[in-house]
Amino acid sequence: DQQVKQNSPSLSVQEGRISILNCDYTNSMFDYFLWYKKYPAEGPTFLISISSIKDKNEDGRFTVFLNKSAKHLSLHIVPSQPGDSAVYFCAASGSQGNLIFGKGTKLSVKP
């Protein structure tokens, strides 16, 4: 069964508005969560992460929120820009440092 789930395969947002990408996980032992961004024909690039001891981490336009009780995290992009259009992957780090990925959400930011 999937341990990391991104239930929305796609999301379309107007430029300047907020993009909210969601991710749910099932394993309460996960202690580190990451978001990756992937452009076509490229590998995923690391975007932002959060430790389980925090509930929020902010880096410029990107903020990740973690709700441990709900086993849910989200990535907020404000304001969204057309260059943000990509596939975003949520990942959780297991006990051995391995990464467990969701299936991704394709974000389209329209001018």
Added chain:
Amino acid sequence: GAVVSQHPSWVICKSGTSVKIECRSLDFQATTMFWYRQFPKQSLMLMATSNEGSKATYEQGVEKDKFLINHASLTLSTLTVTSAHPEDSSFYICSAIGTENYGYTFGSGTRLTVV
């Protein structure tokens, strides 16, 4: 649906030996398989892209004779690290896309340690 099974999850081998890593798509046909290597600070480097029945396309700087990729069927792709050295120690992960719109499905990764 859309599960990619990657084995082994971890392996320790002696320097100079070869190691094979398998990725199998369990419930879909993987037309394209991507192989990544994880570096510190969570960066993932795309090593190669393989389409079923074709030779893999390697990214610049990746030695194709050292990292042999085979994608002989729609459900199996393998990465063989030949003559492994300690610097090849890393975490390797595959992802696949198929004919159905499942998006990218990642394997669970393989931790390779070369001693």
